[in-house]
Amino acid sequence: MDAGSLNSSNKTQSRYPLQDQILHRRNSRENLDRFIPNRSAMDFDFAHYMLTEAKKGKENPAVSSPSREAYRKQLAETFNMNRTRILAFKNKPPTPVEAIPHEISSSVHVSKPAKPRRHIPQSSERTLDAPELVDDYYLNLLDWGSSNILAIALGNTVYLWDASDGSTTELLTVDDENGPVTSVSWAPDGRHIAVGLNNSDVQLWDSTANRQLRTLRGGHGSRVGSLAWNNHILTTGGMDSLIIDNDVRIRSHIVETYRGHHQEVCGLKWSASGQQLASGGNDNLLHIWDRSTASSNSPTQWLHRLEDHTAAVKALAWCPFQGNLLASGGGGGDRCIKFWNTHTGACLNSVDTGSQVCSLLWNKNERELLSSHGFTQNQLTLWKYPSMVKISELTGHTSRVLFMAQSPDGCTVASAAGDETLRFWNVFGTPEVAKPAPKTNPEPFAHLNRIR
Numbered sequence: 135m136d137a138g139s140l141n142s143s144n145k146t147q148s149r150y151p152l153q154d155q156i157l158h159r160r161n162s163r164e165n166l167d168r169f170i171p172n173r174s175a176m177d178f179d180f181a182h183y184m185l186t187e188a189k190k191g192k193e194n195p196a197v198s199s200p201s202r203e204a205y206r207k208q209l210a211e212t213f214n215m216n217r218t219r220i221l222a223f224k225n226k227p228p229t230p231v232e233a234i235p236h237e238i239s240s241s242v243h244v245s246k247p248a249k250p251r252r253h254i255p256q257s258s259e260r261t262l263d264a265p266e267l268v269d270d271y272y273l274n275l276l277d278w279g280s281s282n283i284l285a286i287a288l289g290n291t292v293y294l295w296d297a298s299d300g301s302t303t304e305l306l307t308v309d310d311e312n313g314p315v316t317s318v319s320w321a322p323d324g325r326h327i328a329v330g331l332n333n334s335d336v337q338l339w340d341s342t343a344n345r346q347l348r349t350l351r352g353g354h355g356s357r358v359g360s361l362a363w364n365n366h367i368l369t370t371g372g373m374d375s376l377i378i379d380n381d382v383r384i385r386s387h388i389v390e391t392y393r394g395h396h397q398e399v400c401g402l403k404w405s406a407s408g409q410q411l412a413s414g415g416n417d418n419l420l421h422i423w424d425r426s427t428a429s430s431n432s433p434t435q436w437l438h439r440l441e442d443h444t445a446a447v448k449a450l451a452w453c454p455f456q457g458n459l460l461a462s463g464g465g466g467g468d469r470c471i472k473f474w475n476t477h478t479g480a481c482l483n484s485v486d487t488g489s490q491v492c493s494l495l496w497n498k499n500e501r502e503l504l505s506s507h508g509f510t511q512n513q514l515t516l517w518k519y520p521s522m523v524k525i526s527e528l529t530g531h532t533s534r535v536l537f538m539a540q541s542p543d544g545c546t547v548a549s550a551a552g553d554e555t556l557r558f559w560n561v562f563g564t565p566e567v568a569k570p571a572p573k574t575n576p577e578p579f580a581h582l583n584r585i586r
Contacts, residue, residue, distance in 0.1 A: 264288055267554050269552035274360050278542070280322065280542050290309070290312075290315060292306050292307075315330070319363060322363055326347070330358030336351075336368070353372075353378040353387075354376060358370050359399070362411070367380065375399060376393065377391070395413065414449075415447060416446045420462050422437045444468045451495055460473070463487075493536070498562070500562070501519045501520070502517060504538070506549055534551060535551045
């Protein structure tokens with residue numbers, strides 16, 4: 135037997151006797167209702183008489199004579215025999231002994247203040263028109279950058295909406311022969327943005343200068359519907375089933391190729407560490423790729439090929455509080471949200487949502503997951519993780535909610551649907567403000583120059 139199991143057995147032996155002892159003390163405590171009389175207030179002579187002489191008179195009434203009866207009456211008056219109370223209770227009873235000292239019990243049972251339940255508005259706080267939004271499940275036409283600017287592709291045009299002042303600007307418009315726009319994705323700096331096109335090109339733009347920087351060509355043979363940044367690496371997924379890593383700093387931008395899907399790649403997400411890439415496709419496959427095994431000389435082999443979904447896998451979201459936890463959502467023939475350990479490839483849980491899963495977002499401040507859906511309710515559903523209990527369902531869209539994007543502070547979610555509307559939801563609440571550190575006492579005369 136190892137030391138760990140020995141310690142656990144000792145703990146078990148000591149736990150149960152302690153519980154039994156507490157129960158016994160409680161039983162004795164319940165019986166501590168007797169009052170101890172104050173001896174200084176007792177009349178012991180009268181008490182002795184009542185226990186001896188008075189008892190004799192009651193037991194032998196025939197022996198008593200008139201003279202004895204007169205003597206007893208006189209004796210009764212002397213001892214104040216007519217009083218109704220013999221024992222005087224003047225002091226309060228002692229406080230019963232606690233089974234567990236207050237100091238110990240208060241340290242064991244620490245009552246935490248109940249956290250107030252967060253109010254979740256059931257209607258969108260803002261709704262914008264999104265005409266010509268392409269109603270295509272396999273595209274990714276919405277993204278919210280770190281500079282608090284929302285990018286949305288409407289037909290052949292990409293618009294930028296500044297969340298700080300509500301202003302809208304047009305970034306670019308492509309020709310019909312090259313469009314429509316099939317994907318948009320902000321770079322981590324919040325300034326540069328990648329735009330995938332129907333003709334297989336990917337354009338890089340500087341949103342501040344409002345100018346095009348370069349066009350990435352030659353990697354894909356058809357439309358590019360998914361994009362994902364990993365620092366200076368832009369990963370693209372196409373209808374040709376290819377996944378390509380592009381180093382945007384160099385002329386020969388193609389540095390890695392991932393081959394594993396058989397149909398269009400519609401979901402791409404890098405983990406927060408930048409070591410693992412998740413890809414979902416119209417072939418119902420979910421792949422986990424490890425960057426350490428990638429090679430530019432040959433097609434990269436996947437780390438895990440996960441075949442549990444029974445429809446297209448587009449919705450992907452890496453957990454912000456557990457690096458190896460991935461959530462994936464299936465299309466209309468699957469309707470499930472699945473959770474994966476990407477180190478082992480194990481499926482941790484699967485939940486049937488009842489409708490097509492279009493997009494997934496984790497709450498950055500709480501252990502919650504938001505999913506957007508299609509027919510029949512076209513709703514956004516907020517789940518508690520890991521119990522997957524429904525917290526709230528947000529309705530308002532009249533067509534499937536194809537895309538979602540999260541604000542930089544993690545509080546607001548934007549959703550775009552086939553009904554050509556863009557809605558904003560205050561679903562994740564306001565993050566808790568960290569308490570400021572206590573101010574330290576300034577050093578005396580710190581403002582004066584020191585003499586060295």
